Amino acid sequence: MSAFDPHCSVPIALGERSYAIRIGNRLLADAAAYQAVPSGGQALIVTNTTVAPLYADKLAGALQSRHASVQTLVLPDGEKYKTWETLNLIFDQLLGQGADRKTTLYALGGGVVGDMTGFAAACYMRGVPFVQVPTTLLAQVDSSVGGKTAINHPLGKNMIGAFYQPLAVVCDLDALRTLPARELSAGLAEVIKYGPIADMAFFAWLEAHVDALRACDTKALAHAVQRSCEIKAEVVGQDEREAGLRAILNFGHTFGHAIEAGMGYGTWLHGEGVGAGMVMAAELSHALGLVDAAFVQRLRRLIERAGLPTRGAVIDSADNAGRYLQLMRVDKKAEGGEIRFVVIDGPGRAVVRRAPDELVRQVIEKCCV
Amino acid sequence: MSAFDPHCSVPIALGERSYAIRIGNRLLADAAAYQAVPSGGQALIVTNTTVAPLYADKLAGALQSRHASVQTLVLPDGEKYKTWETLNLIFDQLLGQGADRKTTLYALGGGVVGDMTGFAAACYMRGVPFVQVPTTLLAQVDSSVGGKTAINHPLGKNMIGAFYQPLAVVCDLDALRTLPARELSAGLAEVIKYGPIADMAFFAWLEAHVDALRACDTKALAHAVQRSCEIKAEVVGQDEREAGLRAILNFGHTFGHAIEAGMGYGTWLHGEGVGAGMVMAAELSHALGLVDAAFVQRLRRLIERAGLPTRGAVIDSADNAGRYLQLMRVDKKAEGGEIRFVVIDGPGRAVVRRAPDELVRQVIEKCCV
Numbered sequence: 032m033s034a035f036d037p038h039c040s041v042p043i044a045l046g047e048r049s050y051a052i053r054i055g056n057r058l059l060a061d062a063a064a065y066q067a068v069p070s071g072g073q074a075l076i077v078t079n080t081t082v083a084p085l086y087a088d089k090l091a092g093a094l095q096s097r098h099a100s101v102q103t104l105v106l107p108d109g110e111k112y113k114t115w116e117t118l119n120l121i122f123d124q125l126l127g128q129g130a131d132r133k134t135t136l137y138a139l140g141g142g143v144v145g146d147m148t149g150f151a152a153a154c155y156m157r158g159v160p161f162v163q164v165p166t167t168l169l170a171q172v173d174s175s176v177g178g179k180t181a182i183n184h185p186l187g188k189n190m191i192g193a194f195y196q197p198l199a200v201v202c203d204l205d206a207l208r209t210l211p212a213r214e215l216s217a218g219l220a221e222v223i224k225y226g227p228i229a230d231m232a233f234f235a236w237l238e239a240h241v242d243a244l245r246a247c248d249t250k251a252l253a254h255a256v257q258r259s260c261e262i263k264a265e266v267v268g269q270d271e272r273e274a275g276l277r278a279i280l281n282f283g284h285t286f287g288h289a290i291e292a293g294m295g296y297g298t299w300l301h302g303e304g305v306g307a308g309m310v311m312a313a314e315l316s317h318a319l320g321l322v323d324a325a326f327v328q329r330l331r332r333l334i335e336r337a338g339l340p341t342r343g344a345v346i347d348s349a350d351n352a353g354r355y356l357q358l359m360r361v362d363k364k365a366e367g368g369e370i371r372f373v374v375i376d377g378p379g380r381a382v383v384r385r386a387p388d389e390l391v392r393q394v395i396e397k398c399c400v
Numbered sequence: 401m402s403a404f405d406p407h408c409s410v411p412i413a414l415g416e417r418s419y420a421i422r423i424g425n426r427l428l429a430d431a432a433a434y435q436a437v438p439s440g441g442q443a444l445i446v447t448n449t450t451v452a453p454l455y456a457d458k459l460a461g462a463l464q465s466r467h468a469s470v471q472t473l474v475l476p477d478g479e480k481y482k483t484w485e486t487l488n489l490i491f492d493q494l495l496g497q498g499a500d501r502k503t504t505l506y507a508l509g510g511g512v513v514g515d516m517t518g519f520a521a522a523c524y525m526r527g528v529p530f531v532q533v534p535t536t537l538l539a540q541v542d543s544s545v546g547g548k549t550a551i552n553h554p555l556g557k558n559m560i561g562a563f564y565q566p567l568a569v570v571c572d573l574d575a576l577r578t579l580p581a582r583e584l585s586a587g588l589a590e591v592i593k594y595g596p597i598a599d600m601a602f603f604a605w606l607e608a609h610v611d612a613l614r615a616c617d618t619k620a621l622a623h624a625v626q627r628s629c630e631i632k633a634e635v636v637g638q639d640e641r642e643a644g645l646r647a648i649l650n651f652g653h654t655f656g657h658a659i660e661a662g663m664g665y666g667t668w669l670h671g672e673g674v675g676a677g678m679v680m681a682a683e684l685s686h687a688l689g690l691v692d693a694a695f696v697q698r699l700r701r702l703i704e705r706a707g708l709p710t711r712g713a714v715i716d717s718a719d720n721a722g723r724y725l726q727l728m729r730v731d732k733k734a735e736g737g738e739i740r741f742v743v744i745d746g747p748g749r750a751v752v753r754r755a756p757d758e759l760v761r762q763v764i765e766k767c768c769v
Contacts, residue, residue, distance in 0.1 A: 072736075099736070115484060126555035131735050154523075156732045157550065157561045158641070181526065186495035192526045193562065272527070363525045366500050367441070367468070 039253070041260040043176065044268045045196060052176060052200040052260050056249060059164060059203035060089040062096055067199040068162055072133035074098035077121055077148040079108040082140040082166050085209055090139055090164060098135065102128055106144065111297040113143045113183045115191070121151040135160045135198070141167035141214075142174035142301065146189070149180030153195035163197045166206040168218025168252075169302050172259035173280075175200050177267040183296060187361045188288050194272050202260075204252050212245070216338035217302025219244060220283070222255050223333055224309060225262045228282045228373070228381035233258050234333070241336045278364055279381035282373040283309030286343060286395075289358040293346025306339030311398045316374040318390050326378055343399040351399055352392040408622070410629040412545065413637045414565060421545060421569040421629045425618060428533060428572035429458040431465055436568040437531055441502035443467035446490055446517040448477040451509040451535050454578055459508055459533060467504065471497055475513065480666040482512045482552045484560070490520040504529045504567075510536035510583075511543035511670065515558070518549030522564035532566045535575040537587025537621075538671050541628035542649075544569050546636040552665060556730045557657050563641050571629075573621050581614070585707035586671025588613060589652070591624050592702055593678060594631045597651045597742070597750035602627050603702070610705045647733055648750035651742040652678030655712060655764075658727040662715025675708030680767045685743040687759050695747055712768040720768055721761040 038055035050067065058064045074094050078087050083105045091101045104124045106117055125134065136159060138148035145163050152161035163175035181192025207215065219241070226234025236254070237244075243251040263280065270277040287308030290299055313327045331341045347354035356370070364371040369385050376382045407424035419436065427433045443463050447456050452474045460470045473493045475486055494503065505528060507517035514532050521530035532544035550561025576584065588610070595603025605623070606613075612620040632649065639646040656677030659668055682696045700710045716723035725739070733740040738754050745751040 115488065119484065122553055122560055123555075126553055126559060126730065129730065129737060131737075132732060133735060154560045154562060156559060157548070157563055179526065184491055184495055186492075190495060190525060191491060191523045193523060194526055360498065361495060363501060366502060368498060368500075 039257050041257060041264055043196075043264045045271055048178075048196040050197060050199050052202060052264070054171075054202045054204065054253060054256050054260065056203065056205045058201050059086055059206060060093050062093045064201045065093065065097060065162065065199065068097060068135055068160065069133075070097045072098060072135060073128065073130055074101045074135050074137060075125060075128070075130065076101065076103040076137045076139050077106065077144060077151070078103065078139040079106045079144055081108045082144070086139060086166060086206065090137065094137070106147070109297050110143055110183070110291075110301065111295075113147060113296070115182055118147055118151055118182050121148065122155060125151075125155055130155070130159075132156050132159055135162060137162045137164055138175070139164045139166065141165065141170045145170050145175045146179070146181050146192070149178070149195055149197065150182060150192050153180055153193035158195070160198050163200040165200065165202055167210055168207055168215055168256075169221050171202040171207075171256050172218060173221040173263065175202075176260055176263050178271065188292060188296070189363070190361075202256055204249055204256065207252055208247055212338065213300065215245060215247070217300040217306075219337040220302035220305040220309070220334070220339055222259050223330075223337060224280070224282050224305065225259050227309070227313070227330060227375050227378060228279045229262045229266075229379060230258070231379040233262075234379075238333055241333060245338065278371075278383045279373050281364065282375070282381055283312050285359050285362050285364065285370065285372055286311040286355070288362060289355045290344045290346065292358050293354055294344055299344065303340055306334045306337070307341060307343045307398070310334060310341045311343055311394055312373060313375060314394045314398055315372060315386060315391065316376070318394055319374060319386060321374055321376050322378065326375070343395065345399050352395040355395050356388060356391065408626050410626060410633055412565075412633045414640055417547075417565040419566060419568050421571060421633070423540075423571045423573065423622060423625050423629065425572065425574045427570050428455060428575060429462050431462045433570045434462065434466060434531065434568065437466060437504055437529065439466045441467060441504060442497065442499055443470045443504050443506060444494060444497070444499065445470065445472040445506045445508050446475065446513060446520070447472065447508040448475045448513055450477045451513070455508060455535060455575065459506065463506070475516070477512075478666050479512055479552070479660075479670065480664075482516060482665070484551055487516055487520055487551050490517065491524060494520075494524055499524070499528075501525050501528055504531060506531045506533055507544070508533045508535065510534065510539045514539050514544045515548070515550050515561070518547070518564055518566065519551060519561050522549055522562035527564070529567050532569040534569065534571055536579055537576055537584055537625075538590050540571040540576075540625050541587060542590040542632065544571075545629055545632050547640065557661060557665070558732070559730075571625055573618055573625065576621055577616055581707065582669065584614060584616070586669040586675075588706040589671035589674040589678070589703070589708055591628050592699075592706060593649070593651050593674065594628050596678070596682070596699060596744050596747060597648045598631045598635075598748060599627070600748040602631075603748075607702055610702060614707060647740075647752045648742050650733065651744070651750055652681050654728050654731050654733065654739065654741055655680040655724070657731060658724045659713045659715065661727050662723055663713050668709075668713065672709055675703045675706070676710060676712045676767070679703060679710045680712055680763055681742060682744060683763045683767055684741060684755060684760065685745070687763055688743060688755060690743055690745050691747065695744070712764065714768050721764040724764050725757060725760065
């Protein structure tokens, strides 16, 4: 393989639920990419109105030889559709086509499609096999890996869901070429995240390659996706059900979720919320005396170069910090009404801890002007 | 303990998901019965309009010392409410009260409450602890044990759900005294089931004690609940996720589900469908040459003495058998459109197998006149 035809496989070690993430170009339409899926039975491809015209036929073609029938269900596109009503469309389709327990679901799209399809697979007849075919950078480096599935509730993001592992994840780097620049930047937020929490050498590599990544350089993308998946695989392998360590993968997400919810889902992309949220979490780490101002500035600079917001949104003009705190108290990491933040405990290392409301208020005021 | 104050504990061995079923009288209001639940955190009792006035305060009283707060949510009563809409009431309540991942759900009621509360616990924040406090015979001997949770879909019963184990099951035999006779009989269907599939000595004991059971004799109920739970525990311990063996617990359910769905959920009680369904499955076993006519007659007689229907309902006057077959093809045991029946392969032993449509039609015609 040449340097421009990179292929690799990242194993996720979870005992009998282990699987591999395949990363490369020209994978999506390659029947061999799906060899981990038992053949026979029906297949249902779940995708959305944006992705379907680009890739649904290609994927269906690759699956023809493996399944007795291949159906496609096209959902509306966007975070605001990550609801029970949309999830029910998947169940209606499955029951309508007489899908049994051997039916395999394929999630073809970004994080929303992956989270909903995975949750549908977890629940349909109490569990059917599924495969992630992520077509966004965010999904390839984060949401399709590790088995977290969910839908949103009007009172909180990802509140209803399951830990449910796919049989395989197939990351086709070519799919990233059709991604709008804004979506690519949003995906970079989840890539950047892995630096401060786990690997500052990777962070330095990102500083050197962020322009190449935004220009969709395949070699750079291949490395970014692979290293991100490796770090995530290591964390998830140690703590599949988020009893402790896994929470560090939510660096920037506590503030970010508040922005997403406060602005109304879909106004800010998830990755945009995480971008600004990482700056806020880094400022909080600094306010707690854990990192110096230079580290915060270095992180802010990379987030900015990735094309992401570095300031939080004003989500309530009367009491902005109060509204953030209110929304963050329903975060899944909160316990007994106390918010638990992922903070940077020195570059390359994250911990989960509480922080005084007053300090959090100051950070919000500083970051949202 | 006297003969009229029976207490026992049946262990469910599932590795790190192991738990115990406590069986006895005066248990529900006894704080000590819930010692397996970690103390601290909030509690939410989920119950229904029928059970709440009888037992909700008693349970809440027993939990006061264990939890920081104890809330109660009262759902409408009945199988027709085992829907997504009702499930969402639980999520609304949990998010409204700021419930976190340490919140414990208590299912206080029959199979519908237990299945929905368990599924809510499986999904809320991707999993919170829960406890089954079954108040019907059916729930005590079957649905609260083994971790099957679900809601119905308009196109099929229990189609959306999860395998999710409780921390504990607390079976208070006194609760059965407030059960309407029809509900007690429905519960006996699931008790009788354990005979033909696993233990003909227990079947003979039931023949001798069915009148005492219908009269709510505590000692007889204690033995029936204990032996039923023991058999279920043994089967579930071998096959938690129904890869094979566990399916035998669905003896009578394939026909029974078709009756329930065909008549409209709630017209026939689940146990009534299982009662008639067991006769039909036994007739099919006989038609397949697996048991003799005397066995079928013996089973029919006990089901009749338990106060249950022994004939299937006519669910479609134009093509009754055709409608049964159509509904049975969406059974979760079906594969590739072929129905798989639990049949009796000699008294005390069950197997899962296919049967020719023509033979199944003959059984339906014979059993629904």
